[in-house]
Amino acid sequence: MSTTAPLRPRKAQIDRTATALFRARGFAATSMRELATALGLEAGSLYSHIKSKEEILHRVCFGLAESFFAGFAAATLDATAPVATQLRQAIEAHVRVLTSDSAASAVFLHEWRHLSEPARGEFLALRDRYEAAFRELIAKGVAAGELHTPDTAFAALTLLASLNWLPAWYRPEGKLAPDEIAHRLAEQLLSGLRHDG
Amino acid sequence: MSTTAPLRPRKAQIDRTATALFRARGFAATSMRELATALGLEAGSLYSHIKSKEEILHRVCFGLAESFFAGFAAATLDATAPVATQLRQAIEAHVRVLTSDSAASAVFLHEWRHLSEPARGEFLALRDRYEAAFRELIAKGVAAGELHTPDTAFAALTLLASLNWLPAWYRPEGKLAPDEIAHRLAEQLLSGLRHDG
DNA sequence: TAAGCAGGCTAACAGCCGTTAGGAAGCACG
DNA sequence: CGTGCTTCCTAACGGCTGTTAGCCTGCTTA
Numbered sequence: 388m389s390t391t392a393p394l395r396p397r398k399a400q401i402d403r404t405a406t407a408l409f410r411a412r413g414f415a416a417t418s419m420r421e422l423a424t425a426l427g428l429e430a431g432s433l434y435s436h437i438k439s440k441e442e443i444l445h446r447v448c449f450g451l452a453e454s455f456f457a458g459f460a461a462a463t464l465d466a467t468a469p470v471a472t473q474l475r476q477a478i479e480a481h482v483r484v485l486t487s488d489s490a491a492s493a494v495f496l497h498e499w500r501h502l503s504e505p506a507r508g509e510f511l512a513l514r515d516r517y518e519a520a521f522r523e524l525i526a527k528g529v530a531a532g533e534l535h536t537p538d539t540a541f542a543a544l545t546l547l548a549s550l551n552w553l554p555a556w557y558r559p560e561g562k563l564a565p566d567e568i569a570h571r572l573a574e575q576l577l578s579g580l581r582h583d584g
Numbered sequence: 585m586s587t588t589a590p591l592r593p594r595k596a597q598i599d600r601t602a603t604a605l606f607r608a609r610g611f612a613a614t615s616m617r618e619l620a621t622a623l624g625l626e627a628g629s630l631y632s633h634i635k636s637k638e639e640i641l642h643r644v645c646f647g648l649a650e651s652f653f654a655g656f657a658a659a660t661l662d663a664t665a666p667v668a669t670q671l672r673q674a675i676e677a678h679v680r681v682l683t684s685d686s687a688a689s690a691v692f693l694h695e696w697r698h699l700s701e702p703a704r705g706e707f708l709a710l711r712d713r714y715e716a717a718f719r720e721l722i723a724k725g726v727a728a729g730e731l732h733t734p735d736t737a738f739a740a741l742t743l744l745a746s747l748n749w750l751p752a753w754y755r756p757e758g759k760l761a762p763d764e765i766a767h768r769l770a771e772q773l774l775s776g777l778r779h780d781g
Numbered sequence: 782t783a784a785g786c787a788g789g790c791t792a793a794c795a796g797c798c799g800t801t802a803g804g805a806a807g808c809a810c811g
Numbered sequence: 812c813g814t815g816c817t818t819c820c821t822a823a824c825g826g827c828t829g830t831t832a833g834c835c836t837g838c839t840t841a
Contacts, residue, residue, distance in 0.1 A: 397818075416612035416698065419799060431801075432819045440799065497694060501613065538768060545772055548749030549742045556741060571738055594788075616829060628831075629789050637829065 398436045401426065405443045410493040414444055414501040444498060445506055451495040452513045454484045459520055470528035475573045477524065481550050482569035489554040496551055518543060546576055595633045598623065602640045607690040611641055611698040641695060642703055648692040649710045651681045656717055667725035672770045674721065678747050679766035686751040693748055715740060743773055 404425050408417045419440055423430040437443060458480030463473045485492045499510050522543040528534035536542040550572060557568070601622050605614045616637060620627040634640060655677030660670045682689045696707050719740040725731035733739040747769060754765070 395817095413610060413612055413697070415610055418797075420797085428818095429820060430799085431821075434800070435818060500610070536772065541768055542772065544749065544753060545746045545769065548752075549745045551749070552741065552745030555745075571735060572742065575733065575739065575742055592787095615827075617827085625788095626790060627829085628791075631830070632788055 395436065401433065401436055402443055402446060406447050406488075406490045406494055409444065409447070409498055410490045414440075414494075414498040441501070441503065441506075444494070444501060447491050447494050448499050448502065448510055449506075449513075451484070451488075451491050452510070452517070455481065455517055456513075458484050459517070463520075463524065470524060470531055470533045471577065474524055474528060474534075475577060477521065478546070478550065478573040478576065479566075479569040481547075482553065482572060483565060485550065485553045486557055486559070486565035486568065489557050489559070493554040496554065518547060521547060549576060592633065598630065598633055599640055599643060603644055603685075603687045603691055606641065606644070606695055607687045611637075611691075611695040638698070638700065638703075641691070641698060644688050644691050645696050645699065645703075645707055646710075648681070648685075648688050649707070649714070652678065652714055653710075655681050656714070660721065667721060667728055667730045668774065671721055671725060671731075672774060674718065675743070675747065675770040675773065676763075676766040678744075679750065679769060680762060682747065682750045683754055683756070683762035683765065686754050686756070690751040693751065715744060718744060746773060 401422070405417070405422050408422055408425060412421075419433060420430045423433055426433075459477050462476035462480045465473075499514075500507065502510055522539055525534060525536065525542050525546075526539045529536060529539060553568070553572075563571075598619070602614070602619050605619055605622060609618075616630060617627045620630055623630075656674050659673035659677045662670075696711075697704065699707055719736055722731060722733065722739050722743075723736045726733060726736060750765070750769075760768075
């Protein structure tokens, strides 16, 4: 029983450094030579660890997608709980993923369009499925009389939009802890959704 | 008394086409040769009209900033009106700018970081000022007892986040007219802010 | 008719791009 | 010792980058 060390620690380090650069400069504007320099390497050396530049982006985007789905699944595991509770937990799970790695989150949110097909299409399908999961949860809440909104799809988009702006301003050293942020966001968003709020 | 034609129509056309490409592929991933091809030109010919690639981005970003400020100023012109009314009008003005040119809006929101200094810093200062204007309006509403929120800055960020996600999904040919979108967004956001909503 | 200018062309510039080939250290393990 | 693996190097590849210089055409206006 031990904390499993990464199979290829250097590769993981490349991913982390690349993610930070992709976030700061954008995928297209980040060169392999910049990435290598940031790691204290020559550009060619990177290719002992990775297959291509896009492969890094692919791993970041799809890895984070998996985290989001896992968080949502855990939050809605007890389907008999009040929908408002499930939604609050889903919001908190989403915020937890966003704050635990805000650089990767920013890349996930903005740089996916530099994926080439078919990865790009697969990514968008995943994103749609995730949005649909929130939409259906809200719809379930409306049907149960726990939530109210004139437009379920609209409400889901607005909710995710509010959450996804977080990586743009969140700083780990800021005065608000992730849990506190998640709580306030859920409060503010739900008070606009909750019936007789 | 006539509708003033652009001083240099070709230049305006370059800006529009570039904006669409910047939005679709990103600034860094859009080449001058791609842009020229989209306009039926050779790359070198562009430089009869513009000084540089970044000049286009500069014009788009700062032009839109001006539109946002003008909209906000018009919405809050009557400072004696209820703050909730002013805020609703400011939201509607913001949405009107976003929907009237969603490509330029997307560039404004995501591609500004490819501006080099000092333009980048100037842009961020403008954006901060705009956010502050919303923050102060909300604070005024809280002081007047018209609005409620535990955290004014938080509320302003969430509000703008919800609005700024719009260019990501808005389609001019969609079933919702811009005014209807603005109305629903304002409704959903205010019902979460308004006291005893 | 002459002058000027807007708008376009071709060709080329220096430099950066992602990626590959081939080799050489250092280390672990039989 | 020898094998194999990880990690890094140098050098180079073809191709694309933003931008410039110089030239030509055709319209507008005096």
